[in-house]
Amino acid sequence: MVKHTDEQLDLVFSALADATRRRVLTQLEQGSLTVSDLARQHAMSLPGFMKHLAVLEAAGLIARSKEGRIVRCTLEPAPMRDAAQWIAHYERYWTAQLDALGRYLYHQEETCQPTPEKSASSGTTPSAPTNSGAPGPTRKR
Template sequence: MASDQLSTIFAALADPTRRAILARLADGEATVNQLAEPFEISLPAVSRHLKVLEAAGLISRSRSAQWRSSRLEAEPLREATQWMEKYRRFWDTSFDRLDAHLKRIRTQETEEDRNV
């Protein structure tokens, strides 16, 4: 995945309204009106959010008669997750080292308490 596309995906995910829209679309396709229901924002504002999500490749939109529905496209999320995975491994390793260090300190303190 090109880093520019990755930046676009993360920028789209940075907004809580867009994340909520994606969460709703994980349950199935929805129209703009259905997606707008839980928000106190205008339909044009929801449409702008959908355009950002579509540009990031996170949703696709289709038209059936007068209805225009949106559908989640999960592949870009998988690719972003794969990119983040190496950092999760880094943090896991760092936390494991910290845990081992804290155990050594506790063991030393316990031994010092016994010697007092």
């Protein structure tokens, strides 16, 4: 398994847990964008949006560079690859566990065939019991 620091993985998974931050990463797949261009596509204040960028930068998922007064953001995919490798390790583990369970259940089904129940039916179905008592007196006219 690839060695990762727990703190770094925590930061990556925490950053990816938010839909706004995932949309930012999707926007950056096409190339670097300015903070203004990124923020324009989200319905929130610029200070609120900058907090999302800070989380992404702390996780190492984006890099910011300043050109004069313009700040550009660029996608850094390496931490996502590390997280994907971590997930893939456990995917292999659970796939193996589920495969073993499937083999066990198949073996149980093959070796423990239930015997069909014999019906004691004589061709008639007994009527359902009623909870009412005997009929009461009838009134003659």
